[in-house]
Amino acid sequence: MDVNVVDVRHVSRRFGGHVALDDVSFSVARGEILGVIGRSGAGKSSLLRCLGALDRPDAGQILIEGQDITTLPQAGLVALRRRIGFVFQHFNLLSSRTVAGNISLPLEIAGVPRADRPQRIAELLALVGLSAHGDKWPSQLSGGQKQRVGIARALANDPALLLCDEATSALDPETTTAILDLLAEINRELGLTIILITHEMDVIRRIATHLVVLDQGRIVENAPTLAIMGAATQSAVTQALLSETQPQVPPALRARLVAEPAPDGWAIIRIQLAGEAAWQPLLSLLGQQYGVEATVLQGGTTEIAGQPFADQIVSVTGYCAEIHDFLTQFDPSLKVLGHVPADH
Amino acid sequence: MSRLIIDLIARATWETTIMVACSGLLAVLGGLPLALLMVAMRRGGLMPCPPAARLLGLVVDILRAIPFIILLVILIPVTRMIVGTSLGTAAAIVPLSLAAIPYFARIAEVSLRAVDPNLVDAVRTMGGTRWMIVRHVLIPEALPGLVAGFTVTLITLTGASAMAGAVGAGGLGDLAIRYGYQRFNTQVMSLVVVVLIVFVAIIQAAGNALSNHLRHD
Numbered sequence: 402m403d404v405n406v407v408d409v410r411h412v413s414r415r416f417g418g419h420v421a422l423d424d425v426s427f428s429v430a431r432g433e434i435l436g437v438i439g440r441s442g443a444g445k446s447s448l449l450r451c452l453g454a455l456d457r458p459d460a461g462q463i464l465i466e467g468q469d470i471t472t473l474p475q476a477g478l479v480a481l482r483r484r485i486g487f488v489f490q491h492f493n494l495l496s497s498r499t500v501a502g503n504i505s506l507p508l509e510i511a512g513v514p515r516a517d518r519p520q521r522i523a524e525l526l527a528l529v530g531l532s533a534h535g536d537k538w539p540s541q542l543s544g545g546q547k548q549r550v551g552i553a554r555a556l557a558n559d560p561a562l563l564l565c566d567e568a569t570s571a572l573d574p575e576t577t578t579a580i581l582d583l584l585a586e587i588n589r590e591l592g593l594t595i596i597l598i599t600h601e602m603d604v605i606r607r608i609a610t611h612l613v614v615l616d617q618g619r620i621v622e623n624a625p626t627l628a629i630m631g632a633a634t635q636s637a638v639t640q641a642l643l644s645e646t647q648p649q650v651p652p653a654l655r656a657r658l659v660a661e662p663a664p665d666g667w668a669i670i671r672i673q674l675a676g677e678a679a680w681q682p683l684l685s686l687l688g689q690q691y692g693v694e695a696t697v698l699q700g701g702t703t704e705i706a707g708q709p710f711a712d713q714i715v716s717v718t719g720y721c722a723e724i725h726d727f728l729t730q731f732d733p734s735l736k737v738l739g740h741v742p743a744d745h
Numbered sequence: 746m747s748r749l750i751i752d753l754i755a756r757a758t759w760e761t762t763i764m765v766a767c768s769g770l771l772a773v774l775g776g777l778p779l780a781l782l783m784v785a786m787r788r789g790g791l792m793p794c795p796p797a798a799r800l801l802g803l804v805v806d807i808l809r810a811i812p813f814i815i816l817l818v819i820l821i822p823v824t825r826m827i828v829g830t831s832l833g834t835a836a837a838i839v840p841l842s843l844a845a846i847p848y849f850a851r852i853a854e855v856s857l858r859a860v861d862p863n864l865v866d867a868v869r870t871m872g873g874t875r876w877m878i879v880r881h882v883l884i885p886e887a888l889p890g891l892v893a894g895f896t897v898t899l900i901t902l903t904g905a906s907a908m909a910g911a912v913g914a915g916g917l918g919d920l921a922i923r924y925g926y927q928r929f930n931t932q933v934m935s936l937v938v939v940v941l942i943v944f945v946a947i948i949q950a951a952g953n954a955l956s957n958h959l960r961h962d
Binding site for chain 2: 453455478479480481482483485487489491493495496497498506507509510511538539540558
């Protein structure tokens with residue numbers, strides 16, 4: 402199916418004089434994981450409320466599976482919301498219901514017969530790894546377990562789209578990884594389209610295949626995650642968001658950087674390799690072929706959007722045009738950040 | 746202690762129980778919908794209409810401001826219309842309920858307002874209708890608080906029912922006033938007070954137990 406699950410077209414939303422969303426357009430293909438990132442006040446929450454049909458934009462269209470939700474009457478909205486699963490930052494589980502009861506609620510709302518519910522609840526509990534916890538109360542669970550219940554509940558009615566609102570922001574790093582892995586697994590196995598809204602670049606770049614960067618209600622970046630990570634032309638906002646998770650030149654060295662190459666000194670370069678190239682023993686090759694020394698100062702190889710991705714700050718002795726040409730075969734966007742003169 | 750006094754106290758206990766139970770039930774039936782309306786019509790509520798919410802709040806407060814003994818007298822014609830007589834236990838239930846409805850409504854409103862609005866949003870995102878939100882979120886989530894508020898209402902009703910003796914409703918409070926205060930029969934009065942203390946203590950203990958049983962957070 403090549404139809405987009407979500408099409409946002411020229412959406413604007415104002416609150417009094419404040420522009421929360423300004424001519425926002427993007428689309429999400431089926432099975433994609435879209436990350437929407439921005440600082441607080443960038444318009445993420447407004448966008449989320451519009452996507453979830455909790456709020457109507459002042460202008461523009463939002464199509465979910467081809468259906469314009471901005472013009473739907475109330476009755477249509479109620480049906481549509483059952484096609485969208487929501488995962489919340491603070492879980493929003495009912496304390497008056499058990500884990501199984503919480504997962505049962507969307508089924509009850511959708512009118513699933515009482516007799517059919519237990520089996521579906523058991524399937525969902527198994528999917529999120531909580532089969533043994535159905536009879537517990539939410540207050541007896543850890544944060545990560547609560548979010549698993551939140552995810553199971555969001556999946557109850559086989560939604561076309563999963564909207565995650567800062568779903569890992571209230572969790573510790575280890576639990577965040579586990580929840581992201583679960584979301585990636587659900588995406589793979591069920592082919593479910595997911596939109597992740599967050600302010601944490603680190604969260605999003607691991608599993609999001611596409612990124613939308615919002616700033617002051619406008620989209621400043623909209624591209625595949627890998628392309629944004631490697632792009633030479635990033636907006637200031639994107640750079641600021643990325644800098645939290647990207648390797649930097651160590652401060653002590655940064656103070657000694659000069660623009661011109663110095664004899665006997667080193668060049669400091671930034672190299673990014675996506676996909677299989679990330680596994681190349683590039684620095685060893687450099688040593689063998691040119692007899693220079695290359696050292697990784699910062700960075701390493703991680704996974705972005707499910708692919709290996711190397712992002713490193715490297716120092717190279719005797720840097721010259723041939724070495725530069727050799728390296729740019731692998732990373733066309735390679736940047737020479739400066740040179741460090743020899744110590745004496 | 747004479748057989749007579751025991752009979753008197755037993756009968757009065759029964760009358761108090763009937764008055765408190767019936768008007769308590771009516772307080773919930775009338776007060777809970779009022780509280781839900783007040784919460785739903787607030788700004789940002791399920792069906793926002795702040796002017797109507799303010800008007801309703803005003804009516805509720807006016808009813809609460811009238812001293813019970815005066816309400817009892819004002820309502821005599823209404824009571825006669827509903828019950829057929831303005832005297833006796835059944836007749837006392839009308840003014841007691843009318844006093845308890847706004848009282849419980851305000852207490853219930855506080856509990857309902859304390860429900861996390863994010864839970865309401867969560868159920869809206871599932872496609873829940875207003876009625877589903879009331880039924881699956883507002884009432885169940887507020888239930889421990891509603892039960893605690895109902896307990897307070899029952900105990901306040903027990904106190905108010907003493908005044909219902911003025912219309913010949915009987916009950917424990919009335920017995921204490923007539924024998925203890927008007928006839929200086931300290932023995933009967935003390936006994937009635939002890940029974941009242943036990944009566945109130947049982948309601949409070951039962952209310953606490955139920956409220957705690959329902960609380961899972």
